[in-house]
Amino acid sequence: MADDAIANSPLALQPEALQRFLVLYGLLWSHGEVDHTAKEIARLRNARITDCGY
Amino acid sequence: MTTWLPEVTVAEGQTEFDAVFGLRPDLFDAYRDFESVFWTHELLDASILDACRARCAQVLRAEGASTDPIAADDPTSALAVCLVLAEQFVMDPHGVTAEMREAVVAHLGDAGLVALVEALAVFDGFTRFRTILAVEPANGPR
Numbered sequence: 001m002a003d004d005a006i007a008n009s010p011l012a013l014q015p016e017a018l019q020r021f022l023v024l025y026g027l028l029w030s031h032g033e034v035d036h037t038a039k040e041i042a043r044l045r046n047a048r049i050t051d052c053g054y
Numbered sequence: 055m056t057t058w059l060p061e062v063t064v065a066e067g068q069t070e071f072d073a074v075f076g077l078r079p080d081l082f083d084a085y086r087d088f089e090s091v092f093w094t095h096e097l098l099d100a101s102i103l104d105a106c107r108a109r110c111a112q113v114l115r116a117e118g119a120s121t122d123p124i125a126a127d128d129p130t131s132a133l134a135v136c137l138v139l140a141e142q143f144v145m146d147p148h149g150v151t152a153e154m155r156e157a158v159v160a161h162l163g164d165a166g167l168v169a170l171v172e173a174l175a176v177f178d179g180f181t182r183f184r185t186i187l188a189v190e191p192a193n194g195p196r
Contacts, residue, residue, distance in 0.1 A: 017169065020088040020091050027080055
């Protein structure tokens with residue numbers, strides 16, 4: 001977790017929430033009906049539409 | 055409003071949200087664990103969480119959103135400054151100013167601001183989830 005950008009973000013100020021978020025986020029990326037490529041494209045598209053610099 | 059998803063059957067004691075999200079049971083379990091932590095670990099005052107969730111639903115014109123004004127009596131209170139940030143978060147997060155952030159930090163500290171923004175992400179995202187899938191309103195898994 002030391003190199004994890006999320007775990008090292010301000011989210012770490014709420015460790016109980018961070019721990020549970022990482023479980024949810026990890027499941028979202030590692031399981032499911034939607035293939036990884038489509039998820040990544042959706043993530044990038046979402047970031048572009050919302051003008052997210054991260 | 056009832057979801058248009060054809061595979062959803064709402065069992066007794068379940069909400070439609072439970073049934074729809076339950077189509078992905080592993081994700082739903084992890085979601086409930088995450089969403090409930092704001093209340094179970096009292097990351098924020100429950101009255102602030104409930105008011106911000108209701109205000110998000112109003113701003114997003116969600117089915118079942120309260121038509122009553124959601125506001126704090128004291129405009130300098132923690133609830134008031136959280137509601138200001140909540141509204142801006144939903145409308146356009148780039149419009150959240152340093153003043154808005156600092157007002158929340160003055161009441162709740164940096165960790166409180168983080169908890170608020172995380173909670174708003176849940177409320178905003180899953181209000182949109184309900185709208186897109188036409189899921190009947192529910193008051194969360196608490």
